[in-house]
Amino acid sequence: MVNLPDDLKKYERSQKLKPVFVFVLCEITAALFFVLTRNVMYQTEYIAKYNVIGHAFYTVIFTVPLFISGIFSALSDKTFYGTIEKVKISTTVDSMNSFKPSKETRYRKNTIYLYVKEDGGEVEKFRIYSGRAKEGQFLETYNNGDRVFHLYGSKYTVIIPKPSDTMSQCAVCGITTDINEEFCHKCGHTLPHVIFKTGGEDEKQDF
Helix, strand or coil: CCCCCHHHHHHHHHHHHHHHHHHHHHHHHHHHHHHHHHHHHHHCHHHHHCHHHHHHHHHHHHHHHHHHCCHHHHHHCCCEEEEEEEEEEEEEEEECCCCCCCCCCEEEEEEEEEEEECCCCCEEEEEEEEEECCCCCCCCCCCCCCEEEECCCCCCEEECCCCCCCEEECCCCCCEEECCCCECCCCCCECHHHHCCCCCCCCCCCC
């Protein structure tokens, strides 16, 4: 298990708390809405006759926070690092308007998966990107044998620098910084080569 520096631990904690906070806030709002409107709702002629419609309406109101808070994505995310065993890119056709797809709204979508051998020897599949496809996208970014690092809550999965590399990509904001620096020049977080002690003459930490 990698020993994260304090700044990345703090970032990780904040990313775990953010969807929970949004979810709780939305549920409180939904509860207040229910208390303020239920009498009026169930006294209307139609809802009084068909209570199930009122029940369904409030069920939706209380369920919506699960989706807008991002709590499902938060539950599926995790911090990981390891060696790439396999790279898989799946290209499909999607639409910007799922309710009324048309030729004008369709686009090619890339989903990239990494099969990563982690510290304990297990190989796990991670979806690291899903979005609009671009020509040549990711085809040379990740290669078998590369060591990668993903921090919980970040949208980036970065390649851990090799001893010969001159740049290090921040796991939080994705910006590359000179290997001689310890902290990202944009967001100020500790860079991967400092965590894993790479980018020098010798790699001091093995997976």
